[in-house]
Amino acid sequence: MPPSGCPAPPRSLVPRPNGAPGELAVLPWAGFRGAVSYTFDDANASQIEHFPVLDALGVRMTFYLTTGKPEASDATWARALARGHELGNHAKSHAMQASAEEIEAATAFIEETFGVRPRTMASPYGHASYTELARSRFLVNRGVGGSHVVPNDHTDPFYLPCYVPPANARARAFDERVHAARADGAWLLVLVHGFLGGTDYAYQPIALEEFVASVEHARGFGDLWIDSVVNIAAYWRGQKAFAAATRTVTPERTTWTWELPEHFPPGHFLRVTVGQGRLEQNGVPLVQDERGYYEVALDARSLTLASSV
Ligand SMILES: [Zn+2]
Structure with a gap:
């Protein structure tokens, strides 16, 4: 079970990321279809x-x-x-x-x-x-x-x-x-x-x-995320909050900062992929899982993608 508590999506559904540095994508529905x-x-x-x-x-x-x-x-x-x-x-x-x-x-x-x-x-x-x-x-x-x-x-x-x-x-x-x-x-x-x-x-x-x-x-089907309203709603609204994030770009790093809606429950995550680079929240590196996904804590309200070197 990943830290988010979301069920793990089927392995074959989303390939491991393989793209240019700085490409970050939020997986819809935590990687499920x-x-x-x-x-x-x-x-x-x-x-x-x-x-x-x-x-x-x-x-x-x-x-x-x-x-x-x-x-x-x-x-x-x-x-x-x-x-x-x-x-x-x-x-x-x-x-x-x-x-x-x-x-x-x-x-x-x-x-x-x-x-x-x-x-x-x-x-x-x-x-x-x-x-x-x-x-x-x-x-x-x-x-x-x-x-x-x-x-x-x-x-x-x-x-x-x-x-x-x-x-x-x-x-x-x-x-x-x-x-x-x-x-x-x-x-x-x-x-x-x-x-x-x-x-x-x-x-x-x-x-x-x-x-x-x-x-x-x-x-x-194995590729549907079946879960309570609060869990899926937090993902849907969290993804929208991230899409509206302020993005700050320097040659070394890209930082996203976002606000969460009122009454947003604690402890929810987004699953993302990046082409290359290191993802961090509050200075702590995020760890890629075996599928190539990262889990981003929405509570942190900030995410940094730094160059790998
Ligand atoms: Zn009723």
Whole structure:
């Protein structure tokens, strides 16, 4: 496992760098061809019931909790967190009309109950009234509808698109969206509310087997980064922050300095390649991995490429 905690991409995907000095490239999606995030809203009972099956898929997912529901206190969510999944904010009472109190109550609940600050949220009903309130409180907010996100695009981070499968959707319906995102080098977000046979109401429930089959299908490509919203969003927004960096060039070195967006979580990285030269952050040389990649710490807000000699 590399220091970033990102899964390692397939070895064959990106060749070792071989170019002129000073060429630096950020690898989209940490070196993967595309990315997928599976999200679950509303803290529904069928998510809790089937959590062991979801967890056994071996990919980190995001659970957006409606914290006013009794299910939000279920011990499953602490287990999910311990297993690397993300707990996000889906407001307290799922009101159609957003309010700061609703959002802050959900954040406070998650902090007090699970000891973690939610970095991302999902708008109840995908309602646009949440967008501006999310902008000053989170790294990203998930909306509904739309297609997918590509590196350095102009998607609003506070109304991320997602695919909401229809009730009883078959795996094939998910797979088509995964194929489209992979073909476009894009990040697909998927929103599921719950599974058929649940004991409570879940919007547009689907069969657990179909969901499992689709995740296994996506995983089977081996070149998709399947991870929580916060992890992939930090990469996407980090890459944009780096693209907007100030670059200072002297004959000996090039230095990039950048700002991170508000509410940017600590401990996130970009994977880059360079043609030649030495990369440093805070005077410490970065070490190339066996694929020829470097991992750049976004928290450092500065990167230097110096000539090799
Ligand atoms: Zn919801």
